[in-house]
Amino acid sequence: MNYKTNIGLEIHVQLKTKSKMFCGCDNNAEGKEPNTVVCPICAGYPGVLPVANKQAIEWTIKTALALNCKIAKYSKFDRKHYFYPDLPKNYQISQYDLPFSNHGFLEIESGENPPAGGKKIHIRRVHLEEDAGKLLHPEGRDDSLVDLNRAGTPLMEVVTEPNITSPGEAKQFLQDLRIILRYLEVSDADMEKGHLRCDANISIRKENEKELGIPVEIKNMNSFKMVEKALVYEEKRQKELLEDKEKVERETRGWIDTKGITVSQRGKEEAPDYRYFPEPDLPPFKFSDKYIADLKNNLPELPAEREKRFIKELKINHKDAKNLVSDRLLADFYEEVIAQKADPQKAANWVLVEMLGRLNKKGLDITQNRILPTELAALIKKIESKEISGTIAKEIFEEMFESGKAVPDIIKEKGLKLLTDETSLNKIVQKIIQENFRVVCDYKKGKVAALQFLIGLVMRETKGQANPNTIKKLLEEKLR
Numbered sequence: 344m345n346y347k348t349n350i351g352l353e354i355h356v357q358l359k360t361k362s363k364m365f366c367g368c369d370n371n372a373e374g375k376e377p378n379t380v381v382c383p384i385c386a387g388y389p390g391v392l393p394v395a396n397k398q399a400i401e402w403t404i405k406t407a408l409a410l411n412c413k414i415a416k417y418s419k420f421d422r423k424h425y426f427y428p429d430l431p432k433n434y435q436i437s438q439y440d441l442p443f444s445n446h447g448f449l450e451i452e453s454g455e456n457p458p459a460g461g462k463k464i465h466i467r468r469v470h471l472e473e474d475a476g477k478l479l480h481p482e483g484r485d486d487s488l489v490d491l492n493r494a495g496t497p498l499m500e501v502v503t504e505p506n507i508t509s510p511g512e513a514k515q516f517l518q519d520l521r522i523i524l525r526y527l528e529v530s531d532a533d534m535e536k537g538h539l540r541c542d543a544n545i546s547i548r549k550e551n552e553k554e555l556g557i558p559v560e561i562k563n564m565n566s567f568k569m570v571e572k573a574l575v576y577e578e579k580r581q582k583e584l585l586e587d588k589e590k591v592e593r594e595t596r597g598w599i600d601t602k603g604i605t606v607s608q609r610g611k612e613e614a615p616d617y618r619y620f621p622e623p624d625l626p627p628f629k630f631s632d633k634y635i636a637d638l639k640n641n642l643p644e645l646p647a648e649r650e651k652r653f654i655k656e657l658k659i660n661h662k663d664a665k666n667l668v669s670d671r672l673l674a675d676f677y678e679e680v681i682a683q684k685a686d687p688q689k690a691a692n693w694v695l696v697e698m699l700g701r702l703n704k705k706g707l708d709i710t711q712n713r714i715l716p717t718e719l720a721a722l723i724k725k726i727e728s729k730e731i732s733g734t735i736a737k738e739i740f741e742e743m744f745e746s747g748k749a750v751p752d753i754i755k756e757k758g759l760k761l762l763t764d765e766t767s768l769n770k771i772v773q774k775i776i777q778e779n780f781r782v783v784c785d786y787k788k789g790k791v792a793a794l795q796f797l798i799g800l801v802m803r804e805t806k807g808q809a810n811p812n813t814i815k816k817l818l819e820e821k822l823r
């Protein structure tokens with residue numbers, strides 16, 4: 344029997360605003376003592392009044408626009424009630440029936456040979472809420488502690504429709520979403536650090552069945568890999584249940600990474616009733632067309648558009664374009680190299696293979712890169728104009744990478760000879776021809792490989808500093 348998989352994601356994104364969602368507390372509590380970034384509002388004292396963070400709302404709308412959503416002309420916050428041990432108000436300010444946006448999509452390209460144009464993953468809504476604090480369970484104690492530093496920080500939620508059809512697609516969606524969030528500069532979107540948290544809903548159905556299967560919600564994944572692994576596991580578990588003619592229970596399951604399994608956390612019966620009602624302390628929002636149009640017009644060029652532009656205008660290959668735009672700063676660096684009129688495809692190779700490769704190897708990111716784009720452009724142009732050979736270029740690049748020095752300085756310091764001077768090269772060519780009489784005879788008899796061999800010998804003699812094309816030219820002249 345063949346089965347089909349449907350996955351819908353609920354993604355929480357920590358916004359990196361200066362202050363919290365409804366009070367003036369610092370939104371960056373990293374490294375601070377527990378419960379030191381708290382005020383009466385986020386600590387849930389009675390009688391206090393929340394004031395909404397304008398920046399957080401604007402960033403939510405910006406993100407929604409980048410995800411092709413419709414922005415609501417009218418929306419509001421609601422109270423979601425629950426016993427939250429780490430949110431002292433015992434309700435969370437969230438959005439229920441009138442979120443800031445809905446009906447969007449994100450096009451993704453996943454798999455080895457993705458279809459041209461990608462696949463549209465439908466976005467149900469993007470809304471805004473406040474985060475809870477953190478419960479701590481120190482070892483050796485039988486009680487729990489609470490840290491409210493995170494309570495009341497802005498949390499944006501992106502909910503997809505269940506038209507994701509494989510664990511790989513789910514991972515791709517998350518990765519693409521993260522790139523967009525970073526382009527928009529609204530979140531660091533680091534899953535390992537909890538800036539991006541994902542609940543994944545997955546169901547299986549028989550191929551010929553129209554209606555979706557019963558979904559299971561999986562929590563506790565804190566890397567893209569874990570999301571994919573948990574979904575693969577769950578897909579298999581559900582298939583096996585259906586094959587044994589058993590039913591999939593609608594429930595919430597937790598991913599246990601050390602064991603590579605999901606376990607039941609709570610069933611449908613225990614699903615809480617949140618008793619939503621409109622937040623009476625915050626007036627509803629009305630956004631004018633102009634406000635929304637202005638935000639839309641000020642969106643940065645997004646990765647997908649940038650990728651298309653790189654392919655179309657710079658004529659670089661698809662894979663390189665994709666890799667370059669995956670990090671806004673990397674793509675910015677690349678564009679600065681191109682601005683100096685370096686060949687686009689060659690520049691892409693140097694940036695991705697040599698520069699990024701070395702950075703990755705050292706566990707550094709682009710912000711720690713020391714190479715100046717103007718210098719990389721200068722290097723590429725020197726290779727083009729045949730002033731330096733590929734071997735010498737690598738040596739210069741190595742030094743540039745370590746020290747950030749300029750190309751002419753490195754050439755001077757290292758005493759690198761630019762063998763554009765043909766008379767000295769001619770002498771070497773002469774010498775090689777005299778010393779290799781038999782090879783020369785082979786060449787005369789029509790053995791083409793002999794020439795290559797002679798080029799190699801000259802290269803060795805010049806320690807790789809001469810341009811192979813020049814050597815070939817001189818050798819051919821002399822042999823004639």
Ligand code: ADP
Nearest residue numbers: 349350351352503504505544545546555556558
């Ligand atoms: P709510 O939590 O408001 O009841 P849903 O349960 O309908 O909303 O949706 C929550 C998430 O679960 C969404 O991301 C949605 O795409 C996903 N989802 C809903 N039904 C299914 C299903 N049958 N299979 C897979 N995912 C589903």
Ligand code: MG
Nearest residue numbers: 353542544560
């Ligand atoms: Mg849910």
Ligand code: ZN
Nearest residue numbers: 366368382385
């Ligand atoms: Zn506060």
